[in-house]
Amino acid sequence: MKELIYLDNNATTKIMDEVWDAMVPYFIHNYANASSVYHSMGREANGAIEKARLQVARSLNCQPKEIFFNSGATESINTVLKGIYKNYKSKGNHIITVKTEHKAVLETLLQLEKEGAFVTYLDVDHTGKIDLSVLEEHITAQTILVCIMAANNETGYIHPIQEIAMLCKDKDCLYFCDATQYIGKIPLDLGQIPIDILCLSAHKMHGPKGIGALFIRRKSKPIQISALITGGGQENGFRAGTYNVPNIVGLGSAITHMQHHERDFEHTIQLREYLENALSKIPATYIHAKTASRLPNTTSICFKHLLASELMTHCPQLALSSGSACVSGTRDPSHVLLAMGVSKEDALATVRFSISRLTTKEEVETTTRLITEAVTKIRQNSPIWQLFQAGLIT
Structure with missing residues (x-):
């Protein structure tokens, strides 16, 4: 054939050789549970996780404590949409998104609508572009979240995330950006673009499947998102479950190498x-x-x-x-x-x-x-x- x-x-994407080489030791030699910090192997595994967290943070120009590891963008989307809706009901029930968003967003919002959420689905033109003035018109005192991706997975269309983020900041509304297709292809500086919440997956940038990261900006008034998965208290209680050390290492390596390429x-x-x-x-x-x-x-x-x-x-x-x-x-x-x-x-x-x-x-x-x-x-x-x-x- x-x-x-x-x-x-x-x-x-195919895993890069450099990424695979970084992962292999944590499959074979140091296979310890990263939460077992009372022995050297566990501490070493935990250190590898924190190194990867730093690598992701450096690539995005944010703080390591703003990065949380999980299984990927779909989990991030479910965590954010469900968590924000649950915790901000006292402010409002309005969420704004776009008709061309990923199905993970659209299906989750459909579920939230059944629970009482009011969702505005913005139209796009023949290129996939939204009208920013229409977005602005729809943001009200009841709007708790704007959810618009960085780049479309089917057409490649790039949304004006800088302008969207600034608009949401001016309107005192949270902006959640699915940057899964964007990260690893185009530099993104969270020090310059005031996105509040952002998600990514390693397998879109020559890293392993089943691992991703969620960025949640630290503010004077902390963003309130409930944990979707509870249990052992990993990720400061935000995302429970035994750490997938090899994959986390792979994510850190992949996002670092993509910057160099x-x-x-x-x-x-x-x-x-x-x-x-x-x-x-x-x-x-x-x-x-x-x-x-x-x-x-x-x-x-x-x-x-x-x-x-x-x-x-x-x-x-x-x-x-x-x-x-x-x-x-x-x-x-x-x-x-x-x-x-x-x-x-x-x-x-x-x-x-x-x-x-x-x-x-x-x-x-x-x-x-x-x-x-x-x-x-x-x-x-x-x-x-x-x-x-x-x-x-x-």
Whole structure:
């Protein structure tokens, strides 16, 4: 079998060798429980955790005591949304988000609505952009949280998080930012951007799966978030459970190494431009959010009058996606694209390509050839494509 060309990096990434090397000793040699601080192995494991906490804090320019480890962004989202709603009911029950947020946000808010929360879902334009003036209009004295991601996982669209954070600060409203796709691709300085709460996952930046971090800014009036998981008192009682030392070490190593590889994304942008230029030559093809500010590695392309699932089946050498991997298996069109005004047919004809720093030009060249050949072959046998060519449909 030919080696797979992996272009599904917004779903997950390959662990870097340096990250794996940092993790291995805590699987094999020092396998102690980090809470067992009365012997040397336990203290060493605990020290490794605090080193990783410092590495994450340095990468984000915040304090180590503002970083809490957990299983990843989905847990963070559940912790924050449920915890904020529970603790700020005395102020209000209003939460603001965007229709293109990750399903982890939308599904959790749907649950909170059943419990009495009032949620505003902001519209977006055809690129995925929100109207900041509309956001401002919706913030009231009852608003307890604004939840808007840094970058969209499907289209790569980058929200103006600096402006959103400043607006929330001026309105005395908490801002929670899911930066899962953003961290590791674009530098983010929490000393400059007044985000109150932020989450990330290691596996989006060449680290291990099952580990993430939650940033909660320390303020004169502490942000109140209840623990989602209680038990042994780990993370100062905020997140219980035996520490996953190897993975925590992996997160610290991954976020540090990604900082050192920022220039690699210049190469990534060049590869994306090559990919987009080549695939745009295919008739009746367009790129979602092409004119907007996007992540350097992400391309969402509609190949009209075919099914993305059929296209990917015709290209078994390629690892691609038709949207978020978190909702894979569903036949429904992407809620992100529908919110952007894309038709159901075009949404189902859309494929996401997400490059990484490990992707080569040869892989991108092969990808463009395989996709072009597959689209041509599928359309040759398609009555719908024949109707389009005859000018009977658009």
